[in-house]
Amino acid sequence: MKLNRRKFLKLSGAGLLGVGTLTKTAQALAQEEMLKGPYDKDEWIPSCCNMCGGQTGILCQVVGGRLFRIKPNPHNPIGFSNISDDFFANAAKEGAVMCPKGNAGIMALYDADRLKQPLRRTNSKKGIGVDPRWKAISWEEAYTEIVDRLKKLRDGGEAHKLLWFSEDHSFTHPQGDFCKLFGTPNYSMHSNLCDTGRKASFKILMGDERPLIDALNSKYMLIFGWNPLSATKFSHLPRIITRGRERGAKLVIVDPHFSYTASRADEWVPIRPATDGALALALAHVILRDNLQDQPFIDEWTVGFDQFKEYVKDKTPQWAEVITTVPAERIERLAKEFATTKPALVDVWSGTHHTNGVYAGWAIGALAAITGNIEKPGTLVLPNAKGGKHIEVEPDAVAAKTLKEPRLDGGKDKWPYFHKSGVYMEIINRLVDGKGPYQPKMAMIVFQNLLMSVAGTKNAEKALKNLEFVVVVDTMLSETAEFADIVVPGTTYLERYDLNTHWVTWPAVGLRQPVVKPLFGQPAEYEFVSELGRRLGLKEANGNDVFWVGRTSGERIEDKKRWYEEWLSRELKEGEPKITLEELKALPGATWVSPNGTKYHKHLDPVPGDKLKDALIEGNLAFSKKKDGTKDKPMGMLKADGTAIHGFFTPSGKLELYAAKHVGKKDAAGHDLAPLPVYEPREWQPSQEYPLFLINWKEASQTHSRTQNNAFLAELKATDGLRINAKTAVKFGIQDKDWVWVESPYGKIKMRAELTEGIHPEVVGTQHGWGHWAMGKIAKGRGAHTGFLAKTIACPLSGQSLNKEICVRVSRA
Amino acid sequence: MSAELEEKTAVYFLFSRLFREAPDGALLRSVTEQKLLTLAFCFSGDAVPGNTTILEDPDWPARVDDIAVEYTSLFVAPGEKAVSPYESYYCDRLTIDTSTANSCYFRSESLPEGMKGFLGGESAVQVQTIYEAEGFRKVTAFHELPDHAACELEFMGRMLQAGKEDAAEAFFKEHLGRWIFVFLNHLTKQTVSNFYQKVALSLERFIQREETQQ
Numbered sequence A: 001m002k003l004n005r006r007k008f009l010k011l012s013g014a015g016l017l018g019v020g021t022l023t024k025t026a027q028a029l030a031q032e033e034m035l036k037g038p039y040d041k042d043e044w045i046p047s048c049c050n051m052c053g054g055q056t057g058i059l060c061q062v063v064g065g066r067l068f069r070i071k072p073n074p075h076n077p078i079g080f081s082n083i084s085d086d087f088f089a090n091a092a093k094e095g096a097v098m099c100p101k102g103n104a105g106i107m108a109l110y111d112a113d114r115l116k117q118p119l120r121r122t123n124s125k126k127g128i129g130v131d132p133r134w135k136a137i138s139w140e141e142a143y144t145e146i147v148d149r150l151k152k153l154r155d156g157g158e159a160h161k162l163l164w165f166s167e168d169h170s171f172t173h174p175q176g177d178f179c180k181l182f183g184t185p186n187y188s189m190h191s192n193l194c195d196t197g198r199k200a201s202f203k204i205l206m207g208d209e210r211p212l213i214d215a216l217n218s219k220y221m222l223i224f225g226w227n228p229l230s231a232t233k234f235s236h237l238p239r240i241i242t243r244g245r246e247r248g249a250k251l252v253i254v255d256p257h258f259s260y261t262a263s264r265a266d267e268w269v270p271i272r273p274a275t276d277g278a279l280a281l282a283l284a285h286v287i288l289r290d291n292l293q294d295q296p297f298i299d300e301w302t303v304g305f306d307q308f309k310e311y312v313k314d315k316t317p318q319w320a321e322v323i324t325t326v327p328a329e330r331i332e333r334l335a336k337e338f339a340t341t342k343p344a345l346v347d348v349w350s351g352t353h354h355t356n357g358v359y360a361g362w363a364i365g366a367l368a369a370i371t372g373n374i375e376k377p378g379t380l381v382l383p384n385a386k387g388g389k390h391i392e393v394e395p396d397a398v399a400a401k402t403l404k405e406p407r408l409d410g411g412k413d414k415w416p417y418f419h420k421s422g423v424y425m426e427i428i429n430r431l432v433d434g435k436g437p438y439q440p441k442m443a444m445i446v447f448q449n450l451l452m453s454v455a456g457t458k459n460a461e462k463a464l465k466n467l468e469f470v471v472v473v474d475t476m477l478s479e480t481a482e483f484a485d486i487v488v489p490g491t492t493y494l495e496r497y498d499l500n501t502h503w504v505t506w507p508a509v510g511l512r513q514p515v516v517k518p519l520f521g522q523p524a525e526y527e528f529v530s531e532l533g534r535r536l537g538l539k540e541a542n543g544n545d546v547f548w549v550g551r552t553s554g555e556r557i558e559d560k561k562r563w564y565e566e567w568l569s570r571e572l573k574e575g576e577p578k579i580t581l582e583e584l585k586a587l588p589g590a591t592w593v594s595p596n597g598t599k600y601h602k603h604l605d606p607v608p609g610d611k612l613k614d615a616l617i618e619g620n621l622a623f624s625k626k627k628d629g630t631k632d633k634p635m636g637m638l639k640a641d642g643t644a645i646h647g648f649f650t651p652s653g654k655l656e657l658y659a660a661k662h663v664g665k666k667d668a669a670g671h672d673l674a675p676l677p678v679y680e681p682r683e684w685q686p687s688q689e690y691p692l693f694l695i696n697w698k699e700a701s702q703t704h705s706r707t708q709n710n711a712f713l714a715e716l717k718a719t720d721g722l723r724i725n726a727k728t729a730v731k732f733g734i735q736d737k738d739w740v741w742v743e744s745p746y747g748k749i750k751m752r753a754e755l756t757e758g759i760h761p762e763v764v765g766t767q768h769g770w771g772h773w774a775m776g777k778i779a780k781g782r783g784a785h786t787g788f789l790a791k792t793i794a795c796p797l798s799g800q801s802l803n804k805e806i807c808v809r810v811s812r813a
Numbered sequence B: 001m002s003a004e005l006e007e008k009t010a011v012y013f014l015f016s017r018l019f020r021e022a023p024d025g026a027l028l029r030s031v032t033e034q035k036l037l038t039l040a041f042c043f044s045g046d047a048v049p050g051n052t053t054i055l056e057d058p059d060w061p062a063r064v065d066d067i068a069v070e071y072t073s074l075f076v077a078p079g080e081k082a083v084s085p086y087e088s089y090y091c092d093r094l095t096i097d098t099s100t101a102n103s104c105y106f107r108s109e110s111l112p113e114g115m116k117g118f119l120g121g122e123s124a125v126q127v128q129t130i131y132e133a134e135g136f137r138k139v140t141a142f143h144e145l146p147d148h149a150a151c152e153l154e155f156m157g158r159m160l161q162a163g164k165e166d167a168a169e170a171f172f173k174e175h176l177g178r179w180i181f182v183f184l185n186h187l188t189k190q191t192v193s194n195f196y197q198k199v200a201l202s203l204e205r206f207i208q209r210e211e212t213q214q
């Protein structure tokens, strides 16, 4: 056979090789200069971390367009302290901190398993373990197909059949606005997997969803179900808590698991899961029995004290011992210590992911109220978090029509403490059983890995299979992405913008900005959303082209990055900082910090007269008005002289130990709402068949289920096993490092037993987030995922997902 | 330019194209009908020796969709089958400074020698600088890193095309030649359809010969 080499020439001559990867420059080089922007030289760019939702200030060293190093940004308080005096006086000399996850951010940016091009599935069959047979497609194809699907829904009057899921702290405004202008009421986000239970507890008690701890100035810290020294959502937490202890505070940790924080505490109080409320009530019983309460504060600032006192009368330490397994004498002692050491703080986070969690959190908060430990240095303090202003959009008539449809999860009508983040569990259950008001057709899932985060993985699988079309936007090919029809590569936090209102006790706003260009030229998520809006021609009621028009210039802007810069600029200008984006960038550490600092006793602050003038008055309470003149948010309490003070933003203006508004109302499960922080056993209790509680927790080595492919974090801690009390293990014939089956009525997983004294004998537990079967080479196959064992249930008051309400049996594998 | 150089250029362009994106039907037909992989495999004389095994499979043009799915699983989508087509992945190390980590939980020691297996490392920056120095930039529509196999192969072709054999040789030594064999080795080891196996085989032989000639 004769083959001639010269055929290569014919081939290239025929143009079959198409456009290459490189092009000659000339004017291209000039253009390139522009593209390179300021990133060509060695420089430090201030930004905010997003390896978790903590938003720690960071400084990024960029050399030759490449991120080289990340270090903490001392100009941003979140990495230092939540109290302004401490921050202003000490941050510069001591320097801020970030956690190991923040350090490992570079490895997320340059992860070899990142998604880089849109993918379309070619296998219509979906399921865990089913190969989607991805085919890489162009951005144009991805946009066209997604927009076609969206357009069909909207044109057919079915815009509400689009479900949108997102993170709760990244570019939520453009996504929420898109949903509104498109016409779906079904925009949901992560918070209901996190702390909407806690939010509800404190909303009932004090009308604020997120009080913060002033640990630095405290003398006694009583913490339930929280591991703040390791699960460092706010990276200042370890510093302020350990400083507080160094200054003489006692730290008491109530937790079924001997967490890292417990190991650094003065006392660990192991407790049976989901009985924290009973312990809190017994503590209150002792305090009131022995008259250790702050009666003047109670008289002035609480309602329902008598009913509360009456309720806890029989909640004796002996009563609680039976329920919680905490010895009665210990409860007596803790109550006395807590009530007589001032200032003291009490708090709870995700330890209340149980059916009775909201009442438990309320009972815990009540301890602060009866001891007067609220809004004072060293106690529980209202955050005063103020940042950029979300400029609301007005939907057009087409969108307005479908926005009237109920949310799939039932929304406010169903959940008494419904949070705007929605109720994932309810959405999943309705997708599975089809018993919602309608059956959704399409989902847009942005940085949410429902398969790994929703309680009841098999249910999540069924739910996703019941959708006609799923789009997933993510940096990784997550378990959930494997159910997508189209996967869109997202950007990491080092490649995009955001504004962060920081969770400290005075207003501070940090900027996240692109420190490098998106690695694969992909659009940042806000650019992706605005491209969809543009192609769909979504407009406001008045015809305003929101996705085209710059919010400060009022001009049509082709470049979507610039368009978003104007968006942020306007939010800043009309929000608390009152500066432009450029001005924020120019501030030290690109962080705006209010000079006014931490304020205590904010409930005593006067309401400015001009605000009060426009208020709606009901009894002795003043409310702001909505556009239509109806009642909006509480504003303050009237005094006899006609002036007003802030008070607390509850229906009574005071701390509520008794919530009159609960009377006659039902929760989502149809039970009467209790007007008191009652203790009720949680629903799923251990049985003969499934005798052990299974809990899970977070640690500093990983964020949720999303960072397990990070090489550095895997190096810190490779995986996690099943922690089991050594005595319990003997009972089940299990030895350390044995492989065991962990089974519930919903599934079965295999784990490595880790025997310890550091867990309650009725409990087994593990760090959440392991057990990936996709996501990347590092994440895959490490540990096990407890979601397979869970039931898809939500807290009937708040809609909080209940990933910790599981009972199991354990046997040698 | 000598005919041989011109042909070599075309071979580099062909392989660049094969790694750049999945081949379409027309390209698959050309490759199959004109036995281009076989030609590259025995790129030594005017003709392919009579006893050479033909690498091409006449099925390929009909399997264009399967090949696109396979291209994606090898070079685009992360997963079991993925073979990373970047120099940085094989040659660079990423270190992170943990001196400022708030690690009351971990003693997070920096790993002094760093870790391998990342994208966008120093190699990517270096090759980009070389491209620019030679008057090239990455086309905007190619949303990839500059040290992607398609870019580096094309750059080799571009240098030969411009008669800059020394530049090509230097680039081969400092960049392409440092990793392409490992990459092709991984590719061959994966259980891939015979299309990418043959692509790997052919390119490996072609480059081996180039290397020995240099």
Ligand code: SF4
Binding pocket: A049, A050, A051, A052, A053, A054, A055, A056, A097, A098, A099, A100, A101, A102, A103, A232, A233, A234, A235
């Ligand atoms: S706590 Fe850690 S991961 Fe979270 S934002 Fe701060 S540094 Fe980043």
